[in-house]
Amino acid sequence: MTTQTPTASASPFNDNDLQRLVEFAQLVTSVQDAMSDDMVNRLASTMSEGISLLDRLTRNDGLTHLLREIDRPENQRFIICMSNAFTQASRELATAPPLGGGLGGLLKLISDPGVQEGLRLLAFVGARMSNSLREVHRHGL
Numbered sequence: 001m002t003t004q005t006p007t008a009s010a011s012p013f014n015d016n017d018l019q020r021l022v023e024f025a026q027l028v029t030s031v032q033d034a035m036s037d038d039m040v041n042r043l044a045s046t047m048s049e050g051i052s053l054l055d056r057l058t059r060n061d062g063l064t065h066l067l068r069e070i071d072r073p074e075n076q077r078f079i080i081c082m083s084n085a086f087t088q089a090s091r092e093l094a095t096a097p098p099l100g101g102g103l104g105g106l107l108k109l110i111s112d113p114g115v116q117e118g119l120r121l122l123a124f125v126g127a128r129m130s131n132s133l134r135e136v137h138r139h140g141l
Contacts (some may be wrong), residue, residue: 035043057063069075099105109115 070079099109110119
């Protein structure tokens, strides 16, 4: 008859893990000491609002679709061109003298090929958007 003594099971933690936990606890304590109650309240409020916003954004099918479309290379180029155009137009408008107004000024403005192309772009986008809105209202998403 042999007697076996049960061996002690090995601990799932080693000394290195314990040391890291102690260091983490010291870090948390240091952060708590460094932050005022007002800072903690603002941080908690900001985190709460951020999580709420993230929840709303991830449940918004329209925004999700828009983000997928924006990720397409041709739309990336379009957005870059549009942002460059806004910057250039803002600079030009700031330095250009005001127009005299009236029908003559409008005809002069509309005779510019760049203005005509811009109006053409707006017409294309408006027509596509109008068709898309009709389809959404007829058939749903």
